Amino acid sequence: MNQTAGPGSAAGAASWSDAVLAAAVLAIDARGIGGARLRSPAGSLRDQWFAQLRDFLGPEAVLQRMPCQVDDARLLGGIDLAASLRSGRPVIERGLLAQCDGGVLVAQMAERMSAGMAGRIAAALDQDSVGLERDGFSQRFAARVAIVACDEGLGVEEQAPACLIDRLGIWLDLTEMAWDRVRRAPEFDRQRLAQAQQRYPTIAASPALSEALCGASQALGIDSLRVPLMALRVARAAAALDGAASVGSVHAALAARLVIAPRARVPPAPTQAPPPEPSAADAEPQAPAQAADVDGGDAESSNSEQDLGEIVLDAVRAALPADLLEQMGRGLGRHAPSAMAGRTGVQLRSKLRGRPVGSRRGELRAGARLHVLETLRAAAPWQGLRGRLAPAPGAAPAPRRRIAVRREDFRIVRFSQRAQTTVIFAVDASGSAALHRLAEAKGAVETFLADCYVRRDQVALIAFRGRDAQLLLPPTRSLARARRCLAEAPGGGGTPVAAGLRAAAGVADTARRQGATPLLVVLTDGKANVALDGAGGRERAAADALALARVLRGTGLRSLLIDFSPRPAPEAQNLAQALGARYLPLPYAEAAQLAQAVRAARLEAV
Amino acid sequence: MDKTAVGRGEQLETFAPAVEPSLKGRARSRRAGSAAPGSAAAEAASPGPFPFSAIVGQDEMKLALLICCVDAAIGGVLVIGDRGTGKSTGVRALAALLPKVKVVAGCPYRCAPERPSAACPHCQAPRAAGAKHAAPRSALVPVAVVDLPLGATEDRVAGALDLERALAEGVKAFEPGLLARANRGFLYIDEVNLLEDHLVDLLLDVAASGENIVERDGISVRHPARFVLVGSGNPEEGELRPQLLDRFGLAVEVQTPKDLASRVEVIRRRDDFDRDPLAFHRRWLPEQQRLQRRIVAARRRLPQVATPDLALQRAAELCMKLGTDGLRGELTLIRAARALASLEGDAQIEDRHLLQVARIVLRHRLRRDPLDETGSTARIDRALSDIFAV
Numbered sequence: 001m002n003q004t005a006g007p008g009s010a011a012g013a014a015s016w017s018d019a020v021l022a023a024a025v026l027a028i029d030a031r032g033i034g035g036a037r038l039r040s041p042a043g044s045l046r047d048q049w050f051a052q053l054r055d056f057l058g059p060e061a062v063l064q065r066m067p068c069q070v071d072d073a074r075l076l077g078g079i080d081l082a083a084s085l086r087s088g089r090p091v092i093e094r095g096l097l098a099q100c101d102g103g104v105l106v107a108q109m110a111e112r113m114s115a116g117m118a119g120r121i122a123a124a125l126d127q128d129s130v131g132l133e134r135d136g137f138s139q140r141f142a143a144r145v146a147i148v149a150c151d152e153g154l155g156v157e158e159q160a161p162a163c164l165i166d167r168l169g170i171w172l173d174l175t176e177m178a179w180d181r182v183r184r185a186p187e188f189d190r191q192r193l194a195q196a197q198q199r200y201p202t203i204a205a206s207p208a209l210s211e212a213l214c215g216a217s218q219a220l221g222i223d224s225l226r227v228p229l230m231a232l233r234v235a236r237a238a239a240a241l242d243g244a245a246s247v248g249s250v251h252a253a254l255a256a257r258l259v260i261a262p263r264a265r266v267p268p269a270p271t272q273a274p275p276p277e278p279s280a281a282d283a284e285p286q287a288p289a290q291a292a293d294v295d296g297g298d299a300e301s302s303n304s305e306q307d308l309g310e311i312v313l314d315a316v317r318a319a320l321p322a323d324l325l326e327q328m329g330r331g332l333g334r335h336a337p338s339a340m341a342g343r344t345g346v347q348l349r350s351k352l353r354g355r356p357v358g359s360r361r362g363e364l365r366a367g368a369r370l371h372v373l374e375t376l377r378a379a380a381p382w383q384g385l386r387g388r389l390a391p392a393p394g395a396a397p398a399p400r401r402r403i404a405v406r407r408e409d410f411r412i413v414r415f416s417q418r419a420q421t422t423v424i425f426a427v428d429a430s431g432s433a434a435l436h437r438l439a440e441a442k443g444a445v446e447t448f449l450a451d452c453y454v455r456r457d458q459v460a461l462i463a464f465r466g467r468d469a470q471l472l473l474p475p476t477r478s479l480a481r482a483r484r485c486l487a488e489a490p491g492g493g494g495t496p497v498a499a500g501l502r503a504a505a506g507v508a509d510t511a512r513r514q515g516a517t518p519l520l521v522v523l524t525d526g527k528a529n530v531a532l533d534g535a536g537g538r539e540r541a542a543a544d545a546l547a548l549a550r551v552l553r554g555t556g557l558r559s560l561l562i563d564f565s566p567r568p569a570p571e572a573q574n575l576a577q578a579l580g581a582r583y584l585p586l587p588y589a590e591a592a593q594l595a596q597a598v599r600a601a602r603l604e605a606v
Numbered sequence: 607m608d609k610t611a612v613g614r615g616e617q618l619e620t621f622a623p624a625v626e627p628s629l630k631g632r633a634r635s636r637r638a639g640s641a642a643p644g645s646a647a648a649e650a651a652s653p654g655p656f657p658f659s660a661i662v663g664q665d666e667m668k669l670a671l672l673i674c675c676v677d678a679a680i681g682g683v684l685v686i687g688d689r690g691t692g693k694s695t696g697v698r699a700l701a702a703l704l705p706k707v708k709v710v711a712g713c714p715y716r717c718a719p720e721r722p723s724a725a726c727p728h729c730q731a732p733r734a735a736g737a738k739h740a741a742p743r744s745a746l747v748p749v750a751v752v753d754l755p756l757g758a759t760e761d762r763v764a765g766a767l768d769l770e771r772a773l774a775e776g777v778k779a780f781e782p783g784l785l786a787r788a789n790r791g792f793l794y795i796d797e798v799n800l801l802e803d804h805l806v807d808l809l810l811d812v813a814a815s816g817e818n819i820v821e822r823d824g825i826s827v828r829h830p831a832r833f834v835l836v837g838s839g840n841p842e843e844g845e846l847r848p849q850l851l852d853r854f855g856l857a858v859e860v861q862t863p864k865d866l867a868s869r870v871e872v873i874r875r876r877d878d879f880d881r882d883p884l885a886f887h888r889r890w891l892p893e894q895q896r897l898q899r900r901i902v903a904a905r906r907r908l909p910q911v912a913t914p915d916l917a918l919q920r921a922a923e924l925c926m927k928l929g930t931d932g933l934r935g936e937l938t939l940i941r942a943a944r945a946l947a948s949l950e951g952d953a954q955i956e957d958r959h960l961l962q963v964a965r966i967v968l969r970h971r972l973r974r975d976p977l978d979e980t981g982s983t984a985r986i987d988r989a990l991s992d993i994f995a996v
Contacts (some may be wrong), residue, residue, distance in 0.1 A: 032880075090769050118795040120756045126694060126796075131755035133762035133784060136769045163797065163840060166689040201881065207874065214869040223691030223862040228873050326671040360804065361760065381769055385776070408822070 016177060017186055021238065022170045022258050024188050027056035027195050028237040030104055030146035031229055034125060034171035037110070037160060039151045040174035046150070047555035049174065050106070062103025066096055066111040072134065075120060075375075079135040081377045085403070090136060097121065097130045098141035105145050110155035110160035116384025118161035121147060125167045135377070156314055169230030188241065196240040202237045204246040212309040216256055216316050221266035231259040244295040248309055253315035260312075261319035268317060306356040374411035379403060421519055422458040422475045424513040426504045427526035428564075429465040430495035434568065446483060457564070458516065461485060461508050464500030466493035471503055475511060495576065496530035497546035501552060508557050519558050521602055525565030526572030542571065549578035560584065560597065656879055658699035659893040660886070662872045663863045667696050669946070670966050673832045675704060675902045676945040678790075680938060681855025682813070682835035684798070684846075684970065693838040697794050701751040703894060705902055707790060711743040714782045715829050719744035722768040723789075724832035725817050727780075749793030752784050752833075754809075756800055763805060763822050764812075765827065780827045780840045785818045788833035798837030798908070799846050806850055813853055816912070855938050856963075857970035859983070881937045902947040911944045912954035920960055921994060927989045930971040938966045957994055964990055 026036060040046045041361075055065055067533040072078070073095070080093035096105065107113060107121075130143045135590035145158035147168055153159040165171070213228040215236070239247045322348075359371035361378075385488050459482060461473035473485040500522070510517035530539035532548070552559070559581035563572035576583035584597050659666065670683045685693045709716040713728045715878045719742050722729030729742065754763065765783035772778060784793070793800055793809075812818045818831040835854065839846070851857075863869055873984040879886040928935075952959070965986050972982045 029613035036784065076755075076757050089774075116756060116800050118660060119800040123755060123796055127753075131758075133755055133761060136761060136766060136781070136782075205877070210873045211866070211870045214865055214873055218866060218869065223688050225692070225872050225876075226690035228875055232873065232877060263958055305746075374657060380836055382772075385772065463725055526974070 007400060009386040018254070019049055019172055019174065019177075019259060020186060021241075021254060022172055023049060024056050024186075024193065024238040024241055025234050025258070026104070026146065026148075026170065027054060027058075027193055028200055028240060029233055031128070032059075032146050032233045033146065034226075035104065035146035035148050035168040035238070036172055037149045037151055037165045037168045038172050039153070039159075040172070041152055042150075045174050045177060049172075052420070053104070056188065058190060058193075062100050063106065064096065064100050065106045065108055068107065068109040069114070070096060070117065072120070073374075075117065076130050076134065077132045077141065078379050079137070079380065081373070083378050084377075084380035088381070090381035092139070094135050094141055095130065095132075097124045097143040097145055100145045101142045101143055103146075107147055107149045107160075107164075107529065110149035110151045110164070111158050113149075114162055115161050115163070118164035122163050122167055130445040136381075158569075159186040166224055166226060169234060172258070172594050173262060178308065179222040192440070196237070196243075199243075200237055200240040203239045205232060205236060205246070206308075207247065209247050209252055211237065212252060212307075212312040213255065213260065213506060214310050215269075216312045217260050217263075219268040219313060220260065220264040220316060222260065222263050227263060228258060231255040234259050235415060249428050252308055254311050256312045256315040259330075261316040262345070264316070268313060313462070315451045326418070329507040353486050359413050360410060361408075369413045371411040371413045375405060375409050376403065378411055379405045379409040382406075382409075391582060420457055420459060420516050421522060422507075422516040423519045424462065424475075424504050426461045426462045426464065426469075426500045426505050426520065426522045426524075427489075427495075428495060428497070428500070428522075429489060429491045431465075431492045458511070458539065460511075461489075462503045462507065463489050463497050465491060467496060467499070467530055469499040469503040471507065475507065475516075494530040495524070495528050496532075496534070496538065496541070497524060497526065497528035498541065498548050499530070500524075501545065501548040503534065505548070505552055505555070505557075508552075509556070515546045517558075520552070520560070520579075520581075521578070522559065522561045522575075523564055524561070524572060524575070525563060526561075526575045530570070544572075545575060545576045549575055553578065553580035562597065612672060623956055627871070643861070646971070654702050654883075655698045656695050657887060657890040657894055658696065658703040659701070659897050660875055660879070660890045661692060661693055661696055662875060662955050664696060664860060665867050666858045666966060667693070667860050670858045671696060671700060671836075672901065673837075673856065673942050673945045673951060673963070674847050675700070675901050676949055677941055678832070678834050680834075680941050680945065681853065682837070684851070684854035684857040684858065685836070685838040686841055687838075687860030689840055691862050693860055694794075696798050697838065697912060698751065700792060701749050703898060703901075704745040704749040705898055706748050708744050709747055709790075711745040713742075715786050715831075716747070716750065716791070718790070721799065725826060725828050725830045725831055732752040750787055750789075750833075751792050752788040752791060754784055754793060754795045754801075754805075756797060758784065758805065760804065760808065764808060764818055765829075767819070767825055778825055780820065780825050782829065783818075785812055785833070786829055789829075789831050791831040795835075795837045796837055798850075799839040801952050803917050807810050810850060810853055823937070830966060851970050852934070856942065856966045856968065876992065894912055902951060903951075906947065907951070909950045911952070913940060913944060916952055917943065917955040917957075917960060920957065922959070923993050924964060924989055925968070926991065928968060928986065930968060935968055935971045938964065955980070957983065961990060961994060 007191060017296045022036060026033060038046065038049070039439060040049075050063075071092075073093075075097060077093055077095035077098055080091045105440035124143045124145065125147065128142065128144045129140045132139050138423045147164070148563055149160045149168060150540060151160045151165070159165070210228065210232060213231045217227045217231070232255070235247045235251045238251035238254045239245075241249075242251065244251070280547070310516050349368060359374040366546040380403075383403060386406075392472060458475040459473070460475040461482065462473070463470050463472050472489055474483055504520050504522070511518040526545075527538075528545045529538050530536060532544040559579050561572060561576035561579060561581040563569060563583065565572065572585075575581075614647050646734075653877050658668070667685055668684075671857045672678055674683055685697070687693055695822055707716070708719055710719050710722055710729055712724070712852035713726065714959075715726050715728060717723050717726045717729045722728065722742070722930065761783070763784050765786055771781075785884075803819075803916040811833050814831075816830065816832040818827075818829055820827045836848075837846075837854065863872065875886075918940065921936045925935045925939070930936075939960065940955070942963040943955045946963055947953075947955050950959075967984055969982050972985060
């Protein structure tokens with residue numbers, strides 16, 4: 001099924017020869033391509049790839065590793081503490097990005113990288129330099145770096161920050177590659193690479209090529225225009241590597257496999273007309289002998305008649321992950337990024353708890369914690385002067401050889417804390433949800449409340465019945481209050497699902513504004529019969545409910561729908577699908593089971 | 607998209623006006639140069655960023671930026687959009703597009719020679735000392751488009767005690783920060799939603815008052831800081847605080863062009879530019895000059911553009927219909943329409959001007975209704991068609 005990769009390789013997993021080619025292409029124009037995102041667990045295969053890259057880059061090139069959490073002083077630069085103390089004047093120290101100028105920076109565990117750090121690196125990639133506005137220094141350093149992000153994330157939900165990987169041209173996935181496939185790889189010696197590097201700027205690319213690459217990325221739902229641009233550079237570099245004068249179809253196909261296919265967001269329409277196009281003369285494949293070297297296959301003879309657009313699309317189709325369709329069906333492909341965004345937006349700043357994220361000038365008050373090193377850094381440049389000058393009024397003359405620290409030097413640690421979760425229960429309390437089910441739902445909420453108490457989560461409770469929804473319990477941690485409200489909740493009447501969802505959306509929005517992550521749990525049988533405006537009628541009620549559900553999904557709200565009708569109902573399933581919620585039919589659920597399900601969903605959400 | 611083979615030098619050109627801070631910057635780089643070979647300042651001059659007029663599509667963003675170029679008091683632009691849509695390309699191209707500005711030579715705050723700011727410590731010092739009213743020497747410098755990089759510290763943004771002079775001469779001198787450099791120019795924050803909260807607070811305060819007040823390290827300085835705040839960001843990185851949102855005069859949504867032909871054109875131009883920036887600049891020079899003349903003419907005409915009562919009424923009606931808070935929406939609507947009329951060479955504000963700017967002025971001012979399925983743009987469109995009967 002994969003006509004261009006080595007025989008027997010599964011679609012989706014990159015072939016080793018592609019991976020090696022990617023390394024070679026990077027060695028030719030790492031900066032133009034931006035770098036690579038390497039999705040792979042740590043292991044010998046990855047090491048092998050880096051060894052290959054190292055080899056291609058040559059002994060003099062910088063290939064530096066960078067941990068996933070680096071503070072600004074280290075990443076961007078800042079005052080050099082030791083040198084400043086020694087010389088008594090501020091001495092600047094370049095950060096990792098500037099130190100690596102002209103080289104490749106390897107980001108370890110990129111899936112753990114914070115959005116802020118990714119944003120700083122992205123800015124350096126965009127401008128080829130680092131703007132340093134820190135510690136009294138105002139300067140720009142050249143930072144013509146490429147980044148290889150080692151992404152060890154396990155699912156769609158766990159991946160390196162989008163603003164970084166969008167700028168890294170090549171996406172490689174070595175996760176599923178078997179070690180035994182690391183055999184047939186093209187080899188390049190340094191001399192050939194050097195020649196290719198020289199040829200690279202002169203490689204011609206036909207207009208048809210840009211069109212084909214743009215067409216392919218559009219067909220896959222890729223919006224970023226960086227993608228076809230970087231694909232173009234990869235195709236050029238591949239041609240240069242091949243000794244060709246212009247980009248041929250094999251090179252275009254390689255670029256499509258390395259750059260475009262791994263970013264697919266929608267499966268390409270099978271009957272998609274090829275992009276309007278091209279003079280096939282421009283797109284003549286290269287001489288087979290050379291091409292085979294790059295490609296490791298014999299596909300191009302069958303491709304030579306097709307036009308370039310079709311070739312690129314074919315390459316993309318063949319390289320799509322096998323489970324892409326399935327993921328799209330579950331709505332994960334589209335949905336995951338917004339869920340990620342929800343996560344990144346909920347970092348809280350706190351004085352006392354959480355993970356340290358740098359420091360800022362401040363007073364030592366209200367339990368703020370002193371950042372000793374930063375404080376020393378701030379004091380360092382002044383030591384010469386403070387030694388010479390008279391001591392501050394009122395202070396005892398400091399003996400020599402001590403570091404004089406004054407109040408304005410104090411730096412306090414800033415912490416970042418994962419925000420709490422607010423679980424919103426929207427409970428169907430209508431007549432159709434027979435009353436004993438409501439009692440069970442109450443039981444579940446109570447069980448969960450106890451759990452929340454331990455976890456310091458908040459819980460809100462909404463009941464919808466009759467014509468409207470009622471916020472029984474605004475987000476709270478008070479166990480007693482929650483219990484009382486719950487016990488008093490009445491039942492019976494119509495089923496205004498839409499109204500319930502609207503109320504839930506309001507609570508979720510407020511929670512988000514307060515920095516919490518909302519998680520919605522809907523308990524219903526889905527049999528809506530009251531529309532948003534309070535009028536009866538099943539059809540309109542159902543349409544309203546579905547429409548609202550879609551809006552809620554659009555806001556990236558995590559949700560869980562628990563169907564408590566005696567038999568799993570299609571209405572509830574439809575609603576869950578519209579919500580993008582996980583659907584749990586619990587015909588005879590017990591409170592404990594319910595709480596278990598919520599607990600699992602909560603873990604996913606955070 | 608933003609990546610250019612030459613992108614870096616351009617920053618230097620923009621950032622190195624012939625005023626004092628740059629001299630200092632040069633001295634600094636010399637010093638750092640010994641420790642840091644390959645420092646930015648050592649690089650040769652480069653042809654500059656991707657030209658503004660060569661940007662394909664993105665009409666809304668270009669319109670908003672041009673409006674701010676004509677009337678800087680409008681309050682800045684927020685550019686929100688997906689990755690790789692050319693947000694920062696558009697903003698960074700501004701400096702090369704705009705005519706140079708006249709500043710008082712040596713004034714770190716870039717005061718206008720004919721009207722030095724009353725808050726400027728540099729330009730007011732001779733007066734305070736009783737010096738004669740000789741016109742200060744002036745210099746022509748490129749408009750400042752100052753990048754506020756993520757990770758900047760408060761002391762460099764607001765300005766702080768000058769370490770060098772304090773250490774070398776024992777003098778308490780103020781070293782102006784980024785806000786000073788941005789005076790009468792643009793302050794650009796890429797990934798604005800990732801900016802630290804305490805910096806956002808500082809910016810809001812200064813943007814509102816047009817003055818930066820520094821009280822720390824035993825120095826007390828007040829200096830002018832009027833700049834056009836331009837922020838760009840990706841909605842997926844998290845939302846902006848509503849307070850910050852409201853401070854931007856205009857908000858544009860940037861999207862990737864939907865048709866293949868424009869996409870291909872974007873790639874083609876970018877590729878041409880990367881391969882031979884000088885030739886590319888030469889090709890686009892006439893277009894750049896034409897646009898610059900248009901901006902200059904619009905600025906000159908701006909005070910003469912009339913504001914008929916009908917326009918005021920329409921603006922008020924629109925804001926009431928959409929339920930925007932406060933008067934800022936109406937005010938900005940009129941200002942933006944006036945700038946647009948001036949750009950188009952019209953004598954007064956017409957309905958079509960209001961229509962054209964309504965979306966970018968009001969989009970971010972609507973009260974959020976999480977359940978209104980229609981986006982704010984659609985809501986504005988609905989109100990527009992009600993009022994203007996189009």
